[in-house]
Amino acid sequence: MTTTAPNGTADDDFAWRGVATEDTEEVTHAIGVKLHARSRALLATLVRPVAGRTALAFLLVVLENVAQLSGPLLIAAAIDTGIPNAIAGDTTVLAWCVGGYAFCGLASAVVWNVFLRLSSRIGQALLIDLRQRIFEHAQRLPLSFHESYTSGKVISRLTSDVDALDDLLEVGIDDLLTAVLSLVGISVLMLWLDLPLALLVLAGLVPLVLVTRWFYLRSNLAYRSTSGAIAKIIVQFVESMNGIRAVQAFRREGRNESIMNGLNVRYRDANADALTVMARFTMNVRLVGNLTLALVLAIGTWRVVDGGLELGVLTAFLLYLRRFYDPLDDIAQFTNAYSSAIASLEKISGLLQEKPEVAEPEKPTPLPKNPGQRGRSITFEHAEFRYSPTAPVVLPAFDLTVPAGQTVALVGPTGAGKSTLAKLVARFYDPTSGTVRLDGIDLREVSDVDLRAAAVMVTQENFLFSGSVADNIALGKPDATRAEIEAAARAVGGHEFITALPEGYDTDVRKRGGRLSAGQRQVIAFARAFLADPAVLVLDEATSSLDVPTERVVQKALESVLADRTALIIAHRLSTVLIADRVLVVDDGRIVEDGSPGALISADGRFNALHTAWRDSLV
């Protein structure tokens, strides 16, 4: 990465905030601790709303365990008492034992069924909560964030990272709880049976704690790496699929494959690494367990032979000991899924921590009433803009007033700052200092709903969403009737080609409108804006792909619509510029000429030069 990170401060105190640490595989210990705390905090907020149901689920696990554990006791009773009694002719005990056993089986099946339904509800509630939070947050984040944070990364936060939490829920808290219950229960039993042997067993836990710690740290590292690697795979995948035309036309397949292979190998190795760490961990747990067993057997036997220990106690002790270590495998399984989930939650919480800088006001000021949707005035007061505090100034502080109803054309060379100025009006960005006002109200005080109803920006890029043509036009006004949609399409000259499509307005545009030409997509984008019918219209090179007859229709529509609206138009066609009431020539972030087209043509300035060039380019 050679670009600046979204939160690219070098300050160590802030080095871990937001998404800054995402691409770093090894972070310092201090930062690692903070990241973990952040992930756990996120997990805690997710669990809180379902805490009651989770407690109930725990209770069911305990019940199920009780039912399960009573089974062997009843069998033992049947064999020790029931059968001898039955041979002697008394079947009462046997009947109770068999009946009890069947009952326990039934009870544990029923409890388990209820538990599964309950725990799946809890898990799904958690997932939907997390998905909603990420999605809504990503929507709230400013454009500047999305411009520097790859789309593939947001996608992987919402897919592969959420999946990691899903996996943790699948492994299930029940295994962990069962394991902990047995561990505690058996420890108590062993301590009660024989203190010295029990202490020996508990001493065996010391190396286990150390091994577990090692495992947790190593698997965390491994999973940080898998989660990073899969995100990179997603980025590469999304990019090549979206640019498939260029990929094929320029034979980039091979190069793409070698990039993908590199990432694929990284992901494969990271995953294999995680599994190997797990393998070593379970081996060590087993080893410590079995060796402790041998030791207990040796000391126990010696003490029994010496007469210091009852045979029955040793037998029971050994039986319990064997069951003492089994749950540790479940705990390992859980820890494994947990560290994978934590690595993903770390990235998710980072995204959630990013501040929506272009935030909605808490107490929005309503815009003045605007009967008949007439134009609104736009005022820039000492507005200055730069992308980040360290980046160079794109627009030095300037003042500008566009009275209500005026159509302003912005002209100037590529990179002069025309688009940036336009984006300030649509509040894609906020000015770094100074203010932008709509009808005198600071844009930062206007609610998003009001702002988007009042001002709409149409860009050169005409993204179509999956759905029908009508759906895509209706984006401008979700409650529009079919008649309104058709009227909008007609106004911009789109009705004809839309009705010629296989299913007319109901034709599925397919992926990104792949079935439509760029010009057709642009017409649909225009129809969207016309349907939205805003008081302020911002057009950023919105007619570049239209053919001449279509542009003529759009232009006509614009002229009538813009008559009483405020408009800001960036265009490189003279015809579009000339419908403006006023032209601003922008160069290097500054407005260098300002006046009516006629006045500027007669003056001996840049606009005049441009105008001459345009005229020369005509036939």
Next chain:
Amino acid sequence: MDATTSVHPAPGDGDSTPTGSIAALRRLTPYLRPVRGRLIGSGAAVLGSMVCGLMIPLVIQRVLDGPVATRDTGPLPWLLLAVAVLGTAEALLFYLRRRLVARASTRVEAELRADLYHHLQRLPISFHDRWQSGQLLSRAVSDLSTIRQFIAFAGIFLVVNSITLVLGLLVLFWLSPMLGLITLVFAAPLVMISSRYESGYQVLARRSQDQVGDLTTTVEESVLGIRVLKAFGRGPQLTARFLKQANDLRNTELAKYRLQAKLWAAILLLPELGIAAQLLFGTFQVVDGTMTVGTLVAGVTVASYLSWPTDSIGWLLAESNQAATASARYWEVRDARITVTDPESPRPLPVDGKGEVRFHDVRFRHSGSGREVLRGVDLTVRPGETVALVGPTGSGKTTLTALVPRLADVTGGKVTVDGMDVRDLRLADLRTVVAMAFEDPVLFSASVRENVALGSPGVTDEDVRVALRIAQAEDFVDRLPWGLDTRIGEEGLSLSGGQRQRLALARAVVGKPQVLVLDDPLSALDVHTEAEVEHALRSVLSGVTALVVAHRPSTVQLADRVALLDGGRITAVGTHSDLLATNPDYRDLLSTMDESADEESVA
């Protein structure tokens, strides 16, 4: 298939009805073959560790019955050693089981993904226009991870637990046919329940995985379309769609769990009832004297030992179904045919090729559509000539240009380059001779150098610079913070539309192609830049054959001749001024508003 799923992924491609899960899983065999040694080894390790685990209690029994009971500590050290050795062996086998499967399962996943990616990159554009990219992505990521997890855990236990169950039943029958029969009678309904469950579960698994794909599509659109969403303030609407889809997914998942819960309850209950029955009937036999207490105890012990393999069936079935569905979804894409392929016996390009492009009665129809977009196009672009293609919006200009480098194939007639049908040439050869630039310049997250050179090997920095110079892009590239090494595209610096298009033009000319196909690449350039690029292109175009889609008179001026495409045919060919003078349709298309507007303003 769920008809209510709004965005269905795969019209026409692949069969999405659930077929047998075995069949779907069997298709993974070629990928499993290279790692079968490791997988078998891993299964053997599981069995081995089970044997060790069973032997330890037996040795302990010997200790308790021998040295402890008889107070004779002589054989004790050997028995203790045996416990330690068995214990260590068990631990090592635990390690081996996971270690062996770690490389194997991740390798299978990586290879499946690499082959999917390879295939996708070669599938025709028509495939990509039809499939939601989220559906493709969910296959490449979540379905493959499901398959990996299946290979690493469930697959092995499915085999091992089945073996254990069969062995356990055999032991039971050997102990007492009656006890074996009882166990079997109680196990039989499990098979029925499981198979009924399986068909239901598979439908749900499929639905859930498809819904994941739809959800991924919405996520992708929410990010890629963020500007439009923000411009219209429609984030909340898309969020509502996302939440609805997430909720649908949740409901499917919950239905899956409910089904699982039912199955698991049965799986837990039936073997327990079997043990109870064994106790009951066994006791009668013991009372009759036809069975010893020892046999009954052994029988019940074996039956309880089988409880884990039995209990795990529910989980294993779920995992297998999930993996089978993932595999089916995966193969749907892999089965899609690559229709644009190298010919069986490719013909070499003529050495003295001049780059003549000819359309012979070319017809084109989108698959599944009855209407022909191109209805017999005849056009010759002579070597070294530049022909502008003009036509109303949606007349098929872009489609026609895509036929030259075979981004799509004609459905009738043929396109020839130097007299050779483009379908008789190797794709790599064809695409070396023909270069394209698109209306929408696609940049990749890579350096400027890489974005210009793209895949072509042997492109030097000097070549890149020459191309940049031709596209009037060298100056701005030099002003970028790291020059040619500056990362651009989505993960890098954002460039203006004009800058992007100039890089795309540089990309088109870097390989010194004989034929250039330009899909109105000048539409996004401002007047000054357009003039500069035009100027440079003019010199380049003199050496190559070019077909240029044009909307503007200024672009048309680059051409020697103009072809008017209307109604799927070439209706007129001539010079710009001829056509302006003689063809009213052409005049309508190209007599610009700039002209009229200018006249007005001057007037």
